[in-house]
Amino acid sequence: TQLLEQSPQFLSIQEGENLTVYCNSSSVFSSLQWYRQEPGEGPVLLVTVVTGGEVKKLKRLTFQFGDARKDSSLHITAAQPGDTGLYLCAATGFQKLVFGTGTRLLVSP
């Protein structure tokens, strides 16, 4: 069974700070997705990374897929309160997603 571990589990920062969330596994993935989930809602897809070493940017969010396709990171620049939520990485498997343990981010004004 694939196991995706995310770190840190919880992060509380001030508005304007930068942060990085990590997603690690011992398995190789064909692709990996990042989701953000807000309270009372389902996860919303942010990005899909496919190629080892790939870097994708989404406004202040930068996503990187490890060269060996076993790990990924999400970097947020100048965090805003609207970035608050649960960040989940997910490996795309046959017919299903395998989610990581999640990182809960709280950005205070």
Next chain:
Amino acid sequence: DAGVTQSPTHLIKTRGQHVTLRCSPISGHKSVSWYQQVLGQGPQFIFQYYEKEERGRGNFPDRFSARQFPNYSSELNVNALLLGDSALYLCASRSPGTGGIDEQFFGPGTRLTVL
């Protein structure tokens, strides 16, 4: 266009009871998946249905069952509820993405509390 809809939004049951959760996928999506998200954890895969047939099943007991209807909506049934079944149940519909990578779109979930 409406996204994935789920009903009810909240549900309270007692141990041993049965529950049925409902999901309507995005129009045009033929695949529906169900996930269980226990508080503080990431979602765990329960079932995937495509064209009314089960295409995948996670590591859940036989108390969990599901079906998909001709209009592609789906029901998740859980029998003999246990306290540990308390969770947010998420439904996702799938759209084939570019390069063969599927994208799943999640509904808001049904919050089930078992007392």
